Amino acid sequence: MNDSTLITGITLAYLLIVLVVGLKARQGQSSSLEGYVTGGRHMGLMVLFFILGAEIFSAFAFLGAPGWAYSKGAPALYIMAYLTLAVLVWWIMAPHISRLGRQHGFLTQAEFLSACYPSKGNILGLFVGIVSILAMIPYLTIQIAGAGLLFEAATAGTIPFWLGSLLACAVVTAYVYASGLQGIGWTNLVQGIMMVVVAWFLGIATVDQLYGGVEEMFRQIQQEAPEYLTMPGANGMSWGAFSTAILVSALGCGRTFL
Numbered sequence: 501m502n503d504s505t506l507i508t509g510i511t512l513a514y515l516l517i518v519l520v521v522g523l524k525a526r527q528g529q530s531s532s533l534e535g536y537v538t539g540g541r542h543m544g545l546m547v548l549f550f551i552l553g554a555e556i557f558s559a560f561a562f563l564g565a566p567g568w569a570y571s572k573g574a575p576a577l578y579i580m581a582y583l584t585l586a587v588l589v590w591w592i593m594a595p596h597i598s599r600l601g602r603q604h605g606f607l608t609q610a611e612f613l614s615a616c617y618p619s620k621g622n623i624l625g626l627f628v629g630i631v632s633i634l635a636m637i638p639y640l641t642i643q644i645a646g647a648g649l650l651f652e653a654a655t656a657g658t659i660p661f662w663l664g665s666l667l668a669c670a671v672v673t674a675y676v677y678a679s680g681l682q683g684i685g686w687t688n689l690v691q692g693i694m695m696v697v698v699a700w701f702l703g704i705a706t707v708d709q710l711y712g713g714v715e716e717m718f719r720q721i722q723q724e725a726p727e728y729l730t731m732p733g734a735n736g737m738s739w740g741a742f743s744t745a746i747l748v749s750a751l752g753c754g755r756t757f758l
């Protein structure tokens with residue numbers, strides 16, 4: 501068995517595991533709309549943590565962030581900065597929104613904002629609902645495209661981009677349709693643990709194999725391309741752009757609680 505066949509088999513097994521976990525999550529779930537959309541409002545802390553993590557990282561963690569760091573250098577640290585601020589935004593917003601959601605039975609952003617800011621004919625709620633749906637389209641497209649790229653790269657083209665995207669889309673559609681937020685939560689938990697393990701392993705192993713360690717890697721970068729370790733970075737990202745990226749991203753993370 502060659503490497504390509506082995507990796508393809510592992511990739512397909514991974515998809516199967518995710519599908520089974522997502523479908524299994526339906527067991528014991530309430531058949532109500534609240535049970536489907538909010539998981540009955542009793543998601544555990546660990547599951548909720550990985551749901552929020554998946555909202556932020558997903559394909560970006562393996563494609564976008566490394567690409568930024570490779571092309572720009574130090575400005576990629578904006579990612580660490582906005583994640584730190586996002587935690588503060590969540591800490592301020594989350595308890596209040598959760599309390600109101602449980603008290604009034606809110607299920608969507610539109611319901612919450614309509615109750616907070618009543619408008620004639622519920623125009624605000626309608627507007628927020630439309631914007632939420634439209635904003636979700638490019639987000640979903642990026643995630644599915646990212647999955648296709650990862651599968652194509654991992655299998656050396658055995659699973660082409662279109663097929664990888666199609667498989668990922670089919671698996672996600674199946675368990676979301678069957679299990680709602682419970683399916684999303686448990687699959688995110690499984691995938692999140694796998695991503696953390698794989699990311700740490702590859703990060704440490706790759707650096708150790710190519711440079712002999714993290715310290716030696718940064719020493720070589722300092723000698724050969726010092727612009728990657730200082731602001732404004734390799735491609736001249738200004739401080740204004742850097743701070744704006746932090747602010748917008750931090751506020752964007754806060755909307756996951758709405």
